[in-house]
Amino acid sequence: MRTMDDYEMDPAEQEFWLAQVARIVDELDPVPAGLVERAQFAIDLEDIDAEVELEAARWADQRPLAGVRGGAPGTITFFVGDLTVMVNVTRTGEKQRIDGWLVPAGEHGVEVRVADQGSKTTTADEGGRFVLTEIPRGTTQILVRMNGGKPRTVVTPTVEL
Amino acid sequence: MGAVTELHATRTNPPWEGLEGTERHAACVIAAREGHRGALDVLVAELTPLVWHIARGAGLDRSAAEDVAQTVWLALLRHVDSIAEPRAVVGWLITTTRREAKRTRQRSATQVELLPEVAEHVPSTEPMPEAEALRTERDRQLWSAFHRLDQRCQELLRLTVLAGRAEYKVVAEVLRMPHGSIGPTRGRCLTALRSLYDNGDGGR
Incomplete structure:
Protein backbone atom coordinates (compact mmCIF):
# COMPACT_ATOMS: atom_id res chain seq x y z
CA MET A 1 0.00 0.00 0.00
CA ARG A 2 1.36 3.39 -0.92
CA THR A 3 1.28 6.19 1.56
CA MET A 4 1.99 9.86 1.01
CA ASP A 5 5.58 9.22 2.02
CA ASP A 6 6.18 6.86 -0.85
CA TYR A 7 5.38 9.12 -3.73
CA GLU A 8 8.27 9.83 -6.03
CA MET A 9 9.88 13.19 -5.61
CA ASP A 10 9.91 15.41 -8.63
CA PRO A 11 13.32 16.80 -9.62
CA ALA A 12 12.63 20.20 -8.08
CA GLU A 13 11.84 18.63 -4.73
CA GLN A 14 14.92 16.42 -4.95
CA GLU A 15 16.92 19.58 -5.55
CA PHE A 16 15.35 21.16 -2.48
CA TRP A 17 16.26 18.25 -0.19
CA LEU A 18 19.73 17.90 -1.68
CA ALA A 19 20.22 21.59 -0.91
CA GLN A 20 19.28 20.81 2.71
CA VAL A 21 21.95 18.08 2.78
CA ALA A 22 24.41 20.57 1.25
CA ARG A 23 23.61 22.87 4.15
CA ILE A 24 24.56 20.07 6.57
CA VAL A 25 27.77 19.36 4.66
CA ASP A 26 28.86 23.00 4.42
CA GLU A 27 27.40 24.80 7.41
CA LEU A 28 26.12 22.48 10.11
CA ASP A 29 28.91 19.92 9.92
CA PRO A 30 31.88 21.45 8.12
CA VAL A 31 35.40 20.06 8.18
CA PRO A 32 36.89 21.39 11.46
CA ALA A 33 39.00 24.51 11.08
CA GLY A 34 42.65 23.51 10.93
CA LEU A 35 42.07 19.79 10.37
CA VAL A 36 43.85 19.90 7.00
CA GLU A 37 46.86 21.62 8.61
CA ARG A 38 46.89 19.21 11.56
CA ALA A 39 46.78 16.20 9.22
CA GLN A 40 49.58 17.69 7.12
CA PHE A 41 51.65 18.19 10.27
CA ALA A 42 50.89 14.62 11.40
CA ILE A 43 52.28 13.11 8.19
CA ASP A 44 55.23 15.48 7.86
CA LEU A 45 57.62 12.95 9.40
CA GLU A 46 61.32 13.27 8.68
CA ASP A 47 62.72 9.81 8.84
CA ILE A 48 60.13 7.63 7.24
CA ASP A 49 62.05 4.67 6.05
CA ALA A 50 60.86 1.71 4.02
CA GLU A 51 62.74 -0.55 6.45
CA VAL A 52 60.81 0.72 9.46
CA GLU A 53 57.20 -0.27 9.93
CA LEU A 54 54.98 2.77 10.57
CA GLU A 55 51.92 2.21 12.72
CA ALA A 56 49.18 4.71 13.52
CA ALA A 57 48.19 4.54 17.18
CA ARG A 58 44.70 5.40 18.39
CA TRP A 59 43.81 7.61 21.31
CA ALA A 60 41.70 5.76 23.85
CA ASP A 61 38.03 6.74 23.73
CA GLN A 62 37.57 7.86 27.29
CA ARG A 63 39.87 10.82 27.40
CA PRO A 64 39.89 12.27 30.88
CA LEU A 65 41.29 15.53 29.52
CA ALA A 66 38.46 17.96 30.05
CA GLY A 67 37.52 18.53 26.41
CA VAL A 68 40.77 17.23 25.03
CA ARG A 69 40.68 19.77 22.21
CA GLY A 70 40.70 22.51 24.82
CA GLY A 71 43.81 21.05 26.36
CA ALA A 72 43.51 20.85 30.14
CA PRO A 73 46.30 18.78 31.66
CA GLY A 74 45.62 15.21 32.63
CA THR A 75 46.26 11.66 31.56
CA ILE A 76 45.69 10.37 28.06
CA THR A 77 46.31 6.93 26.62
CA PHE A 78 47.08 5.70 23.16
CA PHE A 79 47.57 2.20 21.88
CA VAL A 80 48.30 0.11 18.84
CA GLY A 81 48.53 -3.66 18.71
CA ASP A 82 50.04 -4.82 21.99
CA LEU A 83 51.56 -1.43 22.88
CA THR A 84 49.79 0.92 25.28
CA VAL A 85 51.24 4.31 26.20
CA MET A 86 49.95 6.37 29.10
CA VAL A 87 50.88 10.02 29.05
CA ASN A 88 50.43 12.42 31.94
CA VAL A 89 50.64 16.12 31.13
CA THR A 90 51.30 18.78 33.78
CA ARG A 91 51.64 22.51 33.24
CA THR A 92 54.91 24.09 34.24
CA GLY A 93 54.42 27.80 33.64
CA GLU A 94 54.07 28.42 29.93
CA LYS A 95 55.45 24.98 29.12
CA GLN A 96 54.49 21.51 30.20
CA ARG A 97 55.98 18.31 31.46
CA ILE A 98 55.13 14.94 29.99
CA ASP A 99 55.47 11.78 32.07
CA GLY A 100 54.89 8.61 30.11
CA TRP A 101 54.77 4.89 30.60
CA LEU A 102 55.09 2.31 27.83
CA VAL A 103 53.49 -1.11 28.31
CA PRO A 104 55.05 -3.54 27.66
CA ALA A 105 58.17 -1.83 28.94
CA GLY A 106 61.15 -1.34 26.68
CA GLU A 107 63.99 1.10 26.14
CA HIS A 108 62.32 2.69 23.14
CA GLY A 109 62.85 6.12 21.67
CA VAL A 110 60.11 8.67 22.34
CA GLU A 111 59.64 11.90 20.41
CA VAL A 112 57.17 14.68 21.09
CA ARG A 113 56.55 17.00 18.14
CA VAL A 114 54.74 20.32 18.53
CA ALA A 115 53.63 22.12 15.38
CA ASP A 116 55.93 25.03 14.50
CA GLN A 117 57.87 24.49 17.73
CA GLY A 118 60.21 21.64 16.94
CA SER A 119 60.48 18.37 18.78
CA LYS A 120 62.10 16.74 21.80
CA THR A 121 63.30 13.19 22.13
CA THR A 122 64.23 10.87 24.94
CA THR A 123 64.56 7.17 25.63
CA ALA A 124 62.34 5.25 28.00
CA ASP A 125 64.05 3.44 30.87
CA GLU A 126 63.92 -0.33 31.22
CA GLY A 127 60.65 0.00 33.14
CA GLY A 128 59.13 1.83 30.17
CA ARG A 129 59.04 5.22 31.93
CA PHE A 130 60.00 8.45 30.23
CA VAL A 131 59.94 12.14 31.08
CA LEU A 132 60.10 15.16 28.80
CA THR A 133 60.15 18.67 30.23
CA GLU A 134 59.77 22.17 28.79
CA ILE A 135 57.40 21.01 26.06
CA PRO A 136 55.66 23.97 24.42
CA ARG A 137 51.87 23.93 24.18
CA GLY A 138 50.19 23.39 20.85
CA THR A 139 49.27 20.78 18.27
CA THR A 140 51.19 17.77 19.55
CA GLN A 141 52.08 14.37 18.14
CA ILE A 142 53.89 11.56 19.95
CA LEU A 143 56.12 8.98 18.28
CA VAL A 144 57.54 5.81 19.80
CA ARG A 145 60.47 4.21 17.98
CA MET A 146 60.60 0.59 18.96
CA ASN A 147 63.88 -1.21 18.72
CA GLY A 148 64.44 -4.87 19.25
CA GLY A 149 62.93 -7.26 16.78
CA LYS A 150 61.51 -5.67 13.68
CA PRO A 151 62.00 -1.91 13.98
CA ARG A 152 58.73 -0.01 14.00
CA THR A 153 57.59 3.52 14.65
CA VAL A 154 54.26 4.21 16.32
CA VAL A 155 52.70 7.64 15.65
CA THR A 156 49.58 9.25 17.09
CA PRO A 157 47.02 11.58 15.57
CA THR A 158 47.63 15.10 16.86
CA VAL A 159 46.19 16.31 20.13
CA GLU A 160 45.92 19.88 21.43
CA LEU A 161 47.98 20.13 24.60
CA MET B 1 45.64 16.84 -23.20
CA GLY B 2 48.17 19.34 -24.53
CA ALA B 3 48.81 20.70 -21.05
CA VAL B 4 50.57 17.48 -20.04
CA THR B 5 53.25 17.84 -22.72
CA GLU B 6 53.87 21.45 -21.77
CA LEU B 7 54.27 20.46 -18.15
CA HIS B 8 57.13 18.10 -18.87
CA ALA B 9 58.99 20.98 -20.44
CA THR B 10 58.79 23.04 -17.25
CA ARG B 11 60.66 21.13 -14.60
CA THR B 12 60.04 23.59 -11.81
CA ASN B 13 56.33 22.87 -11.73
CA PRO B 14 55.20 20.02 -9.51
CA PRO B 15 54.13 17.03 -11.62
CA TRP B 16 50.45 17.33 -10.66
CA GLU B 17 50.14 20.96 -11.68
CA GLY B 18 47.51 21.60 -14.29
CA LEU B 19 46.05 18.12 -13.87
CA GLU B 20 42.58 17.42 -12.53
CA GLY B 21 40.69 14.65 -10.82
CA THR B 22 42.03 11.12 -11.15
CA GLU B 23 45.12 12.20 -13.12
CA ARG B 24 46.02 14.78 -10.49
CA HIS B 25 45.61 12.33 -7.59
CA ALA B 26 47.65 9.65 -9.40
CA ALA B 27 50.42 12.18 -10.13
CA CYS B 28 50.50 13.08 -6.41
CA VAL B 29 50.78 9.43 -5.35
CA ILE B 30 53.60 8.79 -7.82
CA ALA B 31 55.40 11.99 -6.80
CA ALA B 32 55.07 11.04 -3.10
CA ARG B 33 56.68 7.69 -3.85
CA GLU B 34 59.57 9.52 -5.44
CA GLY B 35 59.99 11.54 -2.27
CA HIS B 36 58.38 14.76 -3.51
CA ARG B 37 57.55 16.71 -0.39
CA GLY B 38 54.21 18.36 -0.65
CA ALA B 39 52.63 15.73 -2.89
CA LEU B 40 50.70 14.16 -0.02
CA ASP B 41 49.85 17.63 1.32
CA VAL B 42 47.95 18.29 -1.90
CA LEU B 43 45.90 15.13 -1.42
CA VAL B 44 45.28 15.99 2.25
CA ALA B 45 44.15 19.51 1.35
CA GLU B 46 41.85 18.42 -1.45
CA LEU B 47 40.42 15.14 -0.13
CA THR B 48 40.07 15.73 3.63
CA PRO B 49 36.41 16.81 3.13
CA LEU B 50 35.71 13.40 1.55
CA VAL B 51 37.37 11.53 4.42
CA TRP B 52 35.63 13.73 7.00
CA HIS B 53 32.11 13.25 5.63
CA ILE B 54 32.54 9.48 5.37
CA ALA B 55 33.70 9.33 9.00
CA ARG B 56 30.80 11.55 10.12
CA GLY B 57 28.34 9.62 7.96
CA ALA B 58 29.46 6.50 9.84
CA GLY B 59 28.16 8.01 13.07
CA LEU B 60 31.41 9.16 14.70
CA ASP B 61 31.41 12.30 16.81
CA ARG B 62 33.51 15.22 15.59
CA SER B 63 36.48 14.41 17.78
CA ALA B 64 36.57 10.72 16.77
CA ALA B 65 36.06 11.67 13.12
CA GLU B 66 39.07 14.00 13.32
CA ASP B 67 41.24 11.20 14.73
CA VAL B 68 40.03 8.84 12.02
CA ALA B 69 40.83 11.42 9.33
CA GLN B 70 44.39 11.78 10.61
CA THR B 71 44.78 8.01 10.96
CA VAL B 72 43.68 7.55 7.35
CA TRP B 73 46.31 10.05 6.16
CA LEU B 74 48.97 8.33 8.26
CA ALA B 75 47.88 5.05 6.67
CA LEU B 76 48.31 6.60 3.23
CA LEU B 77 51.81 7.76 4.18
CA ARG B 78 52.57 4.21 5.24
CA HIS B 79 51.04 2.52 2.21
CA VAL B 80 51.84 5.02 -0.51
CA ASP B 81 54.44 2.65 -1.99
CA SER B 82 52.14 -0.34 -1.98
CA ILE B 83 48.92 1.10 -3.44
CA ALA B 84 48.64 -1.04 -6.55
CA GLU B 85 46.93 1.59 -8.67
CA PRO B 86 47.74 5.26 -8.04
CA ARG B 87 44.69 6.22 -10.11
CA ALA B 88 42.49 4.44 -7.57
CA VAL B 89 43.68 6.38 -4.52
CA VAL B 90 40.25 7.95 -3.94
CA GLY B 91 38.68 4.50 -3.78
CA TRP B 92 41.43 3.42 -1.41
CA LEU B 93 40.70 6.43 0.84
CA ILE B 94 36.97 5.71 0.87
CA THR B 95 37.51 2.06 1.80
CA THR B 96 40.15 2.83 4.42
CA THR B 97 38.02 5.54 6.05
CA ARG B 98 34.97 3.28 6.23
CA ARG B 99 37.02 0.49 7.78
CA GLU B 100 38.73 2.77 10.28
CA ALA B 101 35.42 4.42 11.24
CA LYS B 102 33.81 1.02 11.75
CA ARG B 103 36.69 -0.11 13.94
CA THR B 104 36.42 3.04 16.05
CA ARG B 105 32.67 2.68 16.42
CA GLN B 106 32.87 -0.98 17.39
CA ARG B 107 35.46 -0.18 19.98
CA SER B 108 33.32 2.52 21.61
CA ALA B 109 30.29 0.19 21.50
CA THR B 110 32.28 -2.46 23.35
CA GLN B 111 33.39 0.01 25.97
CA VAL B 112 29.85 1.23 26.54
CA GLU B 113 28.68 -2.35 26.93
CA LEU B 114 31.36 -3.01 29.48
CA LEU B 115 30.48 0.11 31.45
CA PRO B 116 26.68 0.42 31.74
CA GLU B 117 27.06 3.26 34.24
CA VAL B 118 28.81 5.21 31.48
CA ALA B 119 26.12 4.39 28.95
CA GLU B 120 23.52 5.98 31.22
CA HIS B 121 25.31 9.25 30.98
CA VAL B 122 25.71 9.31 27.23
CA PRO B 123 23.36 12.18 26.42
CA SER B 124 22.45 11.34 22.85
CA THR B 125 23.50 9.12 20.01
CA GLU B 126 23.24 12.00 17.59
CA PRO B 127 26.78 13.09 16.81
CA MET B 128 26.55 16.79 17.47
Whole structure:
Protein backbone atom coordinates (compact mmCIF):
# COMPACT_ATOMS: atom_id res chain seq x y z
CA MET A 1 0.00 0.00 0.00
CA ARG A 2 1.36 3.39 -0.92
CA THR A 3 1.28 6.19 1.56
CA MET A 4 1.99 9.86 1.01
CA ASP A 5 5.58 9.22 2.02
CA ASP A 6 6.18 6.86 -0.85
CA TYR A 7 5.38 9.12 -3.73
CA GLU A 8 8.27 9.83 -6.03
CA MET A 9 9.88 13.19 -5.61
CA ASP A 10 9.91 15.41 -8.63
CA PRO A 11 13.32 16.80 -9.62
CA ALA A 12 12.63 20.20 -8.08
CA GLU A 13 11.84 18.63 -4.73
CA GLN A 14 14.92 16.42 -4.95
CA GLU A 15 16.92 19.58 -5.55
CA PHE A 16 15.35 21.16 -2.48
CA TRP A 17 16.26 18.25 -0.19
CA LEU A 18 19.73 17.90 -1.68
CA ALA A 19 20.22 21.59 -0.91
CA GLN A 20 19.28 20.81 2.71
CA VAL A 21 21.95 18.08 2.78
CA ALA A 22 24.41 20.57 1.25
CA ARG A 23 23.61 22.87 4.15
CA ILE A 24 24.56 20.07 6.57
CA VAL A 25 27.77 19.36 4.66
CA ASP A 26 28.86 23.00 4.42
CA GLU A 27 27.40 24.80 7.41
CA LEU A 28 26.12 22.48 10.11
CA ASP A 29 28.91 19.92 9.92
CA PRO A 30 31.88 21.45 8.12
CA VAL A 31 35.40 20.06 8.18
CA PRO A 32 36.89 21.39 11.46
CA ALA A 33 39.00 24.51 11.08
CA GLY A 34 42.65 23.51 10.93
CA LEU A 35 42.07 19.79 10.37
CA VAL A 36 43.85 19.90 7.00
CA GLU A 37 46.86 21.62 8.61
CA ARG A 38 46.89 19.21 11.56
CA ALA A 39 46.78 16.20 9.22
CA GLN A 40 49.58 17.69 7.12
CA PHE A 41 51.65 18.19 10.27
CA ALA A 42 50.89 14.62 11.40
CA ILE A 43 52.28 13.11 8.19
CA ASP A 44 55.23 15.48 7.86
CA LEU A 45 57.62 12.95 9.40
CA GLU A 46 61.32 13.27 8.68
CA ASP A 47 62.72 9.81 8.84
CA ILE A 48 60.13 7.63 7.24
CA ASP A 49 62.05 4.67 6.05
CA ALA A 50 60.86 1.71 4.02
CA GLU A 51 62.74 -0.55 6.45
CA VAL A 52 60.81 0.72 9.46
CA GLU A 53 57.20 -0.27 9.93
CA LEU A 54 54.98 2.77 10.57
CA GLU A 55 51.92 2.21 12.72
CA ALA A 56 49.18 4.71 13.52
CA ALA A 57 48.19 4.54 17.18
CA ARG A 58 44.70 5.40 18.39
CA TRP A 59 43.81 7.61 21.31
CA ALA A 60 41.70 5.76 23.85
CA ASP A 61 38.03 6.74 23.73
CA GLN A 62 37.57 7.86 27.29
CA ARG A 63 39.87 10.82 27.40
CA PRO A 64 39.89 12.27 30.88
CA LEU A 65 41.29 15.53 29.52
CA ALA A 66 38.46 17.96 30.05
CA GLY A 67 37.52 18.53 26.41
CA VAL A 68 40.77 17.23 25.03
CA ARG A 69 40.68 19.77 22.21
CA GLY A 70 40.70 22.51 24.82
CA GLY A 71 43.81 21.05 26.36
CA ALA A 72 43.51 20.85 30.14
CA PRO A 73 46.30 18.78 31.66
CA GLY A 74 45.62 15.21 32.63
CA THR A 75 46.26 11.66 31.56
CA ILE A 76 45.69 10.37 28.06
CA THR A 77 46.31 6.93 26.62
CA PHE A 78 47.08 5.70 23.16
CA PHE A 79 47.57 2.20 21.88
CA VAL A 80 48.30 0.11 18.84
CA GLY A 81 48.53 -3.66 18.71
CA ASP A 82 50.04 -4.82 21.99
CA LEU A 83 51.56 -1.43 22.88
CA THR A 84 49.79 0.92 25.28
CA VAL A 85 51.24 4.31 26.20
CA MET A 86 49.95 6.37 29.10
CA VAL A 87 50.88 10.02 29.05
CA ASN A 88 50.43 12.42 31.94
CA VAL A 89 50.64 16.12 31.13
CA THR A 90 51.30 18.78 33.78
CA ARG A 91 51.64 22.51 33.24
CA THR A 92 54.91 24.09 34.24
CA GLY A 93 54.42 27.80 33.64
CA GLU A 94 54.07 28.42 29.93
CA LYS A 95 55.45 24.98 29.12
CA GLN A 96 54.49 21.51 30.20
CA ARG A 97 55.98 18.31 31.46
CA ILE A 98 55.13 14.94 29.99
CA ASP A 99 55.47 11.78 32.07
CA GLY A 100 54.89 8.61 30.11
CA TRP A 101 54.77 4.89 30.60
CA LEU A 102 55.09 2.31 27.83
CA VAL A 103 53.49 -1.11 28.31
CA PRO A 104 55.05 -3.54 27.66
CA ALA A 105 58.17 -1.83 28.94
CA GLY A 106 61.15 -1.34 26.68
CA GLU A 107 63.99 1.10 26.14
CA HIS A 108 62.32 2.69 23.14
CA GLY A 109 62.85 6.12 21.67
CA VAL A 110 60.11 8.67 22.34
CA GLU A 111 59.64 11.90 20.41
CA VAL A 112 57.17 14.68 21.09
CA ARG A 113 56.55 17.00 18.14
CA VAL A 114 54.74 20.32 18.53
CA ALA A 115 53.63 22.12 15.38
CA ASP A 116 55.93 25.03 14.50
CA GLN A 117 57.87 24.49 17.73
CA GLY A 118 60.21 21.64 16.94
CA SER A 119 60.48 18.37 18.78
CA LYS A 120 62.10 16.74 21.80
CA THR A 121 63.30 13.19 22.13
CA THR A 122 64.23 10.87 24.94
CA THR A 123 64.56 7.17 25.63
CA ALA A 124 62.34 5.25 28.00
CA ASP A 125 64.05 3.44 30.87
CA GLU A 126 63.92 -0.33 31.22
CA GLY A 127 60.65 0.00 33.14
CA GLY A 128 59.13 1.83 30.17
CA ARG A 129 59.04 5.22 31.93
CA PHE A 130 60.00 8.45 30.23
CA VAL A 131 59.94 12.14 31.08
CA LEU A 132 60.10 15.16 28.80
CA THR A 133 60.15 18.67 30.23
CA GLU A 134 59.77 22.17 28.79
CA ILE A 135 57.40 21.01 26.06
CA PRO A 136 55.66 23.97 24.42
CA ARG A 137 51.87 23.93 24.18
CA GLY A 138 50.19 23.39 20.85
CA THR A 139 49.27 20.78 18.27
CA THR A 140 51.19 17.77 19.55
CA GLN A 141 52.08 14.37 18.14
CA ILE A 142 53.89 11.56 19.95
CA LEU A 143 56.12 8.98 18.28
CA VAL A 144 57.54 5.81 19.80
CA ARG A 145 60.47 4.21 17.98
CA MET A 146 60.60 0.59 18.96
CA ASN A 147 63.88 -1.21 18.72
CA GLY A 148 64.44 -4.87 19.25
CA GLY A 149 62.93 -7.26 16.78
CA LYS A 150 61.51 -5.67 13.68
CA PRO A 151 62.00 -1.91 13.98
CA ARG A 152 58.73 -0.01 14.00
CA THR A 153 57.59 3.52 14.65
CA VAL A 154 54.26 4.21 16.32
CA VAL A 155 52.70 7.64 15.65
CA THR A 156 49.58 9.25 17.09
CA PRO A 157 47.02 11.58 15.57
CA THR A 158 47.63 15.10 16.86
CA VAL A 159 46.19 16.31 20.13
CA GLU A 160 45.92 19.88 21.43
CA LEU A 161 47.98 20.13 24.60
CA MET B 1 45.64 16.84 -23.20
CA GLY B 2 48.17 19.34 -24.53
CA ALA B 3 48.81 20.70 -21.05
CA VAL B 4 50.57 17.48 -20.04
CA THR B 5 53.25 17.84 -22.72
CA GLU B 6 53.87 21.45 -21.77
CA LEU B 7 54.27 20.46 -18.15
CA HIS B 8 57.13 18.10 -18.87
CA ALA B 9 58.99 20.98 -20.44
CA THR B 10 58.79 23.04 -17.25
CA ARG B 11 60.66 21.13 -14.60
CA THR B 12 60.04 23.59 -11.81
CA ASN B 13 56.33 22.87 -11.73
CA PRO B 14 55.20 20.02 -9.51
CA PRO B 15 54.13 17.03 -11.62
CA TRP B 16 50.45 17.33 -10.66
CA GLU B 17 50.14 20.96 -11.68
CA GLY B 18 47.51 21.60 -14.29
CA LEU B 19 46.05 18.12 -13.87
CA GLU B 20 42.58 17.42 -12.53
CA GLY B 21 40.69 14.65 -10.82
CA THR B 22 42.03 11.12 -11.15
CA GLU B 23 45.12 12.20 -13.12
CA ARG B 24 46.02 14.78 -10.49
CA HIS B 25 45.61 12.33 -7.59
CA ALA B 26 47.65 9.65 -9.40
CA ALA B 27 50.42 12.18 -10.13
CA CYS B 28 50.50 13.08 -6.41
CA VAL B 29 50.78 9.43 -5.35
CA ILE B 30 53.60 8.79 -7.82
CA ALA B 31 55.40 11.99 -6.80
CA ALA B 32 55.07 11.04 -3.10
CA ARG B 33 56.68 7.69 -3.85
CA GLU B 34 59.57 9.52 -5.44
CA GLY B 35 59.99 11.54 -2.27
CA HIS B 36 58.38 14.76 -3.51
CA ARG B 37 57.55 16.71 -0.39
CA GLY B 38 54.21 18.36 -0.65
CA ALA B 39 52.63 15.73 -2.89
CA LEU B 40 50.70 14.16 -0.02
CA ASP B 41 49.85 17.63 1.32
CA VAL B 42 47.95 18.29 -1.90
CA LEU B 43 45.90 15.13 -1.42
CA VAL B 44 45.28 15.99 2.25
CA ALA B 45 44.15 19.51 1.35
CA GLU B 46 41.85 18.42 -1.45
CA LEU B 47 40.42 15.14 -0.13
CA THR B 48 40.07 15.73 3.63
CA PRO B 49 36.41 16.81 3.13
CA LEU B 50 35.71 13.40 1.55
CA VAL B 51 37.37 11.53 4.42
CA TRP B 52 35.63 13.73 7.00
CA HIS B 53 32.11 13.25 5.63
CA ILE B 54 32.54 9.48 5.37
CA ALA B 55 33.70 9.33 9.00
CA ARG B 56 30.80 11.55 10.12
CA GLY B 57 28.34 9.62 7.96
CA ALA B 58 29.46 6.50 9.84
CA GLY B 59 28.16 8.01 13.07
CA LEU B 60 31.41 9.16 14.70
CA ASP B 61 31.41 12.30 16.81
CA ARG B 62 33.51 15.22 15.59
CA SER B 63 36.48 14.41 17.78
CA ALA B 64 36.57 10.72 16.77
CA ALA B 65 36.06 11.67 13.12
CA GLU B 66 39.07 14.00 13.32
CA ASP B 67 41.24 11.20 14.73
CA VAL B 68 40.03 8.84 12.02
CA ALA B 69 40.83 11.42 9.33
CA GLN B 70 44.39 11.78 10.61
CA THR B 71 44.78 8.01 10.96
CA VAL B 72 43.68 7.55 7.35
CA TRP B 73 46.31 10.05 6.16
CA LEU B 74 48.97 8.33 8.26
CA ALA B 75 47.88 5.05 6.67
CA LEU B 76 48.31 6.60 3.23
CA LEU B 77 51.81 7.76 4.18
CA ARG B 78 52.57 4.21 5.24
CA HIS B 79 51.04 2.52 2.21
CA VAL B 80 51.84 5.02 -0.51
CA ASP B 81 54.44 2.65 -1.99
CA SER B 82 52.14 -0.34 -1.98
CA ILE B 83 48.92 1.10 -3.44
CA ALA B 84 48.64 -1.04 -6.55
CA GLU B 85 46.93 1.59 -8.67
CA PRO B 86 47.74 5.26 -8.04
CA ARG B 87 44.69 6.22 -10.11
CA ALA B 88 42.49 4.44 -7.57
CA VAL B 89 43.68 6.38 -4.52
CA VAL B 90 40.25 7.95 -3.94
CA GLY B 91 38.68 4.50 -3.78
CA TRP B 92 41.43 3.42 -1.41
CA LEU B 93 40.70 6.43 0.84
CA ILE B 94 36.97 5.71 0.87
CA THR B 95 37.51 2.06 1.80
CA THR B 96 40.15 2.83 4.42
CA THR B 97 38.02 5.54 6.05
CA ARG B 98 34.97 3.28 6.23
CA ARG B 99 37.02 0.49 7.78
CA GLU B 100 38.73 2.77 10.28
CA ALA B 101 35.42 4.42 11.24
CA LYS B 102 33.81 1.02 11.75
CA ARG B 103 36.69 -0.11 13.94
CA THR B 104 36.42 3.04 16.05
CA ARG B 105 32.67 2.68 16.42
CA GLN B 106 32.87 -0.98 17.39
CA ARG B 107 35.46 -0.18 19.98
CA SER B 108 33.32 2.52 21.61
CA ALA B 109 30.29 0.19 21.50
CA THR B 110 32.28 -2.46 23.35
CA GLN B 111 33.39 0.01 25.97
CA VAL B 112 29.85 1.23 26.54
CA GLU B 113 28.68 -2.35 26.93
CA LEU B 114 31.36 -3.01 29.48
CA LEU B 115 30.48 0.11 31.45
CA PRO B 116 26.68 0.42 31.74
CA GLU B 117 27.06 3.26 34.24
CA VAL B 118 28.81 5.21 31.48
CA ALA B 119 26.12 4.39 28.95
CA GLU B 120 23.52 5.98 31.22
CA HIS B 121 25.31 9.25 30.98
CA VAL B 122 25.71 9.31 27.23
CA PRO B 123 23.36 12.18 26.42
CA SER B 124 22.45 11.34 22.85
CA THR B 125 23.50 9.12 20.01
CA GLU B 126 23.24 12.00 17.59
CA PRO B 127 26.78 13.09 16.81
CA MET B 128 26.55 16.79 17.47
CA PRO B 129 27.47 19.37 14.88
CA GLU B 130 29.56 22.43 15.58
CA ALA B 131 28.39 23.81 18.90
CA GLU B 132 26.84 26.99 17.55
CA ALA B 133 25.85 25.67 14.16
CA LEU B 134 22.23 24.87 15.01
CA ARG B 135 20.95 28.38 15.34
CA THR B 136 17.38 27.93 14.21
CA GLU B 137 14.64 25.48 15.01
CA ARG B 138 14.61 24.53 11.34
CA ASP B 139 18.29 23.55 11.48
CA ARG B 140 17.69 21.52 14.61
CA GLN B 141 14.89 19.63 12.87
CA LEU B 142 16.99 19.08 9.79
CA TRP B 143 19.91 17.80 11.86
CA SER B 144 17.71 15.52 13.91
CA ALA B 145 15.93 14.12 10.84
CA PHE B 146 19.22 13.54 9.02
CA HIS B 147 20.67 11.58 11.93
CA ARG B 148 17.66 9.32 12.15
CA LEU B 149 18.40 8.12 8.60
CA ASP B 150 20.26 4.83 8.39
CA GLN B 151 24.00 5.26 8.04
CA ARG B 152 24.02 4.09 4.47
CA CYS B 153 21.73 6.98 3.53
CA GLN B 154 23.70 9.46 5.62
CA GLU B 155 26.92 8.60 3.85
CA LEU B 156 25.31 8.38 0.43
CA LEU B 157 23.64 11.80 0.72
CA ARG B 158 26.77 13.51 2.05
CA LEU B 159 28.79 12.00 -0.79
CA THR B 160 26.10 12.91 -3.32
CA VAL B 161 26.51 16.55 -2.38
CA LEU B 162 30.32 16.33 -2.68
CA ALA B 163 30.18 14.35 -5.92
CA GLY B 164 27.99 17.03 -7.47
CA ARG B 165 30.85 19.51 -7.26
CA ALA B 166 33.41 19.87 -10.00
CA GLU B 167 36.39 19.13 -7.75
CA TYR B 168 34.84 15.86 -6.54
CA LYS B 169 33.66 14.45 -9.86
CA VAL B 170 36.01 11.55 -9.21
CA VAL B 171 33.89 10.58 -6.17
CA ALA B 172 30.91 10.14 -8.47
CA GLU B 173 33.04 7.95 -10.72
CA VAL B 174 34.35 5.80 -7.87
CA LEU B 175 30.85 5.33 -6.48
CA ARG B 176 29.40 4.87 -9.98
CA MET B 177 26.89 7.66 -9.56
CA PRO B 178 25.41 8.43 -12.94
CA HIS B 179 25.98 12.04 -13.86
CA GLY B 180 23.04 14.37 -13.31
CA SER B 181 20.80 11.67 -11.95
CA ILE B 182 19.76 10.99 -8.40
CA GLY B 183 19.09 7.29 -8.87
CA PRO B 184 16.61 5.13 -6.98
CA THR B 185 18.64 4.58 -3.80
CA ARG B 186 19.42 8.25 -3.30
CA GLY B 187 15.79 9.06 -4.17
CA ARG B 188 14.67 6.73 -1.38
CA CYS B 189 17.12 8.36 1.05
CA LEU B 190 15.81 11.84 0.18
CA THR B 191 12.21 10.66 0.59
CA ALA B 192 13.10 9.17 3.97
CA LEU B 193 14.76 12.46 4.99
CA ARG B 194 11.66 14.44 4.03
CA SER B 195 9.43 12.06 5.91
CA LEU B 196 11.56 12.18 9.09
CA TYR B 197 11.66 15.96 8.87
CA ASP B 198 7.90 16.30 8.41
CA ASN B 199 7.13 13.88 11.23
CA GLY B 200 9.67 15.29 13.61
CA ASP B 201 8.04 18.56 14.54
CA GLY B 202 4.80 17.43 16.19
CA GLY B 203 2.21 18.14 13.53
CA ARG B 204 3.33 21.01 11.40
